[in-house]
Amino acid sequence: MTGVSKPSAGPTAATNPPLTRRARLRNHLIAATVLVAIWMLLWGSFTWADLIGGILIVVVLLAVFPLPPVTFAGKIRPVPLARFSLRFLRDLVVASAQIAWLAMRFGHTPRSAIIAVPLRVNTDLNLTLTAEALSLVPGSLIVEADRTSGTLYVHVIGVRSLDEVERFRRNVLDLEARIxxxxxxxxxxxxVNSPAAAGPPVPADQEGPST
Structure with a gap:
């Protein structure tokens, strides 16, 4: 597996202004909540021991290895958040079934690719949330995140054509839009909703799933 599907570079804008003390405290609380949620998802089950253990580990991590300042300029919207959660659960089920089907096809070697996806909102928070959501879905794994350009490099299993490469890239941008x-x-x-936000077209010589 050697191919990398990489689009041409487009304009991105990093938006991480200095934070006030109150904003840092709020963002630390949000980061702690997200990290605990990811901890519980990785365990795959809910127990009070896992929850308490996750909280303790996150507190230690944030104290010993403080995260770089991350700007949270938005607000939590319950209805879009519920839509994102339902779609995320659906994607988990569908992707799990697809990976199980590939595993049962004896003698068949699935093709894979590393696909570069430049995000439209180049902030640390958006980059992290999108990367985590992608990594939790079976069949896709983040191999690199370019903070400067806001580009995610994703290893994807089961890619057979350039059309599927483009479909996956559109799916990632749809995921970003839901977040x-x-x-x-x-x-x-x-x-995200701007017609010009989709970025420049991808040259054909920069595409290619690999075996």
Whole structure:
């Protein structure tokens, strides 16, 4: 597996202004909540021991290895958040079934690719949330995240054609749009919904699933 599907570079804008003390405290609380939620998802079951253990580990991690300042300029919207959660659960089920089917096809070697997806909202928070959501879905794994350009490099199993490469890239941008709709700012939502936000076309010689 050697191919990398990489689009041409497009304009991105990093938006991480300095934070006030109150904003840092709020963002630390949000980061702790998200990390605990990810901890519980990785365990795959809910127990009070796992929850308490996750909280203790997150507190230690944030104290010993403080995260870089992350701006949260948006607000939590319950309805889009519920839509994101339901779609995420659906994607988990569908992807799990697809991976199980590939595993049962004896003698068949699935093709894979590393696909570069430049996000439209280049902030640390959006990059992290989108990357985590992708990594939790079976069949896709983040191999690199370019913070400067806001590009995710995703290893994907079961890619057989250039059309499927483009379909996966559109799915990632749709995922980003659902995340921004749930927790993004008005400016981030405008950027995602703008017709020009999809980025430049991908040259054919930069595409290619690999075996």
């Amino acid at each position: 921004v709709a749930a927790v993004g700012s008005a400016e981030e939502r405008r950027r």
